[in-house]
Amino acid sequence: MRRGIGVLLAVLSLVFVVWAGTTGKITGTVTDKQTGEPIMAADVELINPATGEVITGTATDLDGNYIFLDVAPGVYDLRASALGYAPMTVKNVVVHADKTTTVNFQLVSEAIKAEAIEVVAEREQVRMDAVSSEDYVSSEEIKSMPVQSVNEVLETRAGVVSRGGELHFRGGRAREVAYYVNGMPVNDPTYGYQALTVSPNSVQEIQMQTGAFNAEYGGALSAVVSIVTKEGDPNKFSGSIGYSTTNFRIKALNKFTTNADRIDFSLSGPEPISTYFLPVLGLKLPRDKRISYFFSISGENTDTRLPYNKKFDLDYPEGGAPLATQDEIVGPYKIKYGWYGFFPERRVNQYQATLKLKQRLTPSFKYVISFDGNWSKWRSFDWYYYYCPKFAYKSKQSVYQTTLNITHNLSVNTFYELRLGYFHNERTLTPGDWDPGDFAVDSSAVRTLDDWVDVNNDGIPQIRVPWVDFNGNGMWDYGEYWEPLIDRIDTIWNDPSLRDSIVEIDTIYADTLPPQLGEEPWMDWNSNGVFEPRWTNFNTPYPTWFSMNIGEIYMDGEPFLDGYPYGMSYQALLDGSAGIEFVMETLWVDVNGDGEKQFGEYV
Incomplete structure (x- = not known):
């Protein structure tokens, strides 16, 4: 019973390691055109049509049959010759992976005066052995x-x-x-x-x-x-480079651009260390044992037709789609793109790389080492993040595979392949540049966080003393409320238990200078002298108990939607038709249990 299980596991293992083929096969017969008899010991050569060099060769058997195993996909020339016969060449022979290509030769005897014959191979209109689409x-x-x-x-x-x-x-x-x-x-x-x-x-x-x-x-x-x-040619260098863009760096030309840049680069040929440097040290590989390589890299960064940080033309006909303009949104919640690879980062960024090394140690033994990988980084577009794109979640993916493929021809008709591979796939999905814990929005009846008006729209508070810009002109006017900033006052009482009279008041620090030009309005609601802004209450014209309801160019509250009563339409809550007042804001959770609202406890 154990022996039976062992055989079964061995068979299953063999089944699992048989993957898709990467090379093809060429077979055929060489015969005498006049008599139809097979020609024994005829030479058949596989030729690179680009260079004219002979890649490999074989000879026919007693029945005039020949075979080429382990042929990389591509287009080749075949030449057959035999003593007493005119040589014949068949051009443009196409070899597919995992398939057998048949090419037969009919040689003309030199007893009949004839020139060398060239034939162009044609693709079969109907494959008689095809069993699949x-x-x-x-x-x-x-x-x-x-x-x-x-x-x-x-x-x-x-x-x-x-x-x-x-x-x-x-x-x-x-x-x-x-x-x-x-x-x-x-x-x-x-x-x-x-x-x-x-x-x-x-x-x-x-x-x-x-x-x-x-x-x-x-x-x-x-x-x-x-x-x-692709594989590299061990006897010839080749390469290519291409660049395309839809970003013309001129606003008038970029009106409907996707702001995309793409580069493609490839290089192949004999591996330089073993080909040029080792011979200097006296270690020279024979020409047919050179290591060849193929390397390519491609990259594309694009904003697509739905970019972040841009305003959209929402006045489009029914059945159409909004078009992005070149005008940027205003505010502190824009994405600050950096660099991804060797391109400026965009909303969607993708890179791909391939490296392939091949060496034929003997006419019957070769190995191939290959590496293929792709790396991506993107932000999915969602209209929820139109005015606050830096909160759109980010995706990253890293996928690569390394393989070793060994091919050994045991005889003219028999070979085996050994393949080893390592596959890595990693994808991460993270919130945007900030997460809900980074938002501080006051949800209490008694204010604990501060109002602030970003007058110059730079997202950076320019504050010194608390004051209120009642007329909304962005500067302090005489008569508008403000408070001097007092850091600490030490009071000494005559009788501390009764606090009947003050003996001494020691003012440690007091800033009594009124608000100056360039300083922005700030209301210190809890009077602690510490600036604790309500970050999502951006550009509120003036502080009020219901400042979150004041119309702004940005959606009030954090860009992460809080729950609302089941069965009610979200739009109805926003436009007031639900019959209740709805304020988008975060909720306070007393994380440390001290009963005090603190930064980081608003979720």
């Missing part, structure tokens, strides 16, 4: 497409639609799609959505299956999407 997109196709993400590439395929930033295949849900990058699964293990994304700039091929999936694919109901990233 498949679609492929190559790097060459992506170059000619106006896209900035792999999702945008997939949206161009039949049966794929995008809703809310998620892709749906054949009407299925987003979580019913299995995504693979370099043969390893990259779905979120908790929620099932696609977690890791790569830049189109680093994609060699995208394979999409939408039915009758192969046995190695699990956890997919709607589709399987397999992405293979």
